[in-house]
Amino acid sequence: MTARSHDQLGRGFYAILDLEACGSRPILDVATALLSVHPVAIQVRAKRQSARELYETTLAIKSLAVQARCPLIVNDRLDVALAAGANGVHLGQDDLPLAHARKLVPPNFSIGISTHAREEARHAELGGATLIGFGPIFATRTKENPSPVQGLLALAEVVSTVSIPVVAIGGITPSNARDVARTGCAAATSIAGVLQSDDPARAAAAIAAAFSR
Helix, strand or coil, X not given: CCCCCXXXXXXXXXXXXXXXXXXXXXXXXXXXXXXXXXXXXXXXXXXXXXXXXXXXXXXXXXXXXXXXXXXXXXXXXXXXXXXXXXXXXXXXXCCCCHHHHHHHCCCCCEEEEEECCHHHHHHHXXXXXCEEEECCCCCCCCCCCCCCCCHHHHHHHHHHHCCCCEEECCCCCCCCHHHHHCCCCCEECCCHHHHCCCCHHHHHHHHHHHCCC
């Protein structure tokens, strides 16, 4: 059985393995913990690693993701995603343009796009994105220069505007995940709320559970 692609995304927790946010915890241990809760996908995010370091990290996590039958996504770096044989890439508004990225990848390769407004989400869908990341939903400290908080109402509007899966991000915790799930989004992710908790697997499972009620 092969991993699901972005366009087959289920409802639940979307894992982001942010290497900086993991602190001193071994990366593979954290990846194993996140995969134990059966996330809809696992995304590798490493803003400070070189291309070679990210490639090696992605390969190590890939073996775990394959065993868990979980799609593996690389943040920002399309070259690394393709070289490591990942299932997809997630691009920000300042990364390689979607139209150019789509020309470089095979048909079954997923491209997610980070958006911060309904117009951006709509544009990404029309451009061939297979997933929308939308936020920040609440205030977040993960990014150095975060975009303005969008809120639950804006999230619900984006969900109703596009026909591809929407993943909510930004300030999401186990305590507010149920409100996020009620908007109809496909999934939610949390970096600080999960990776900086005492028990990442437990925090991730709580967010996943919010989508199953």
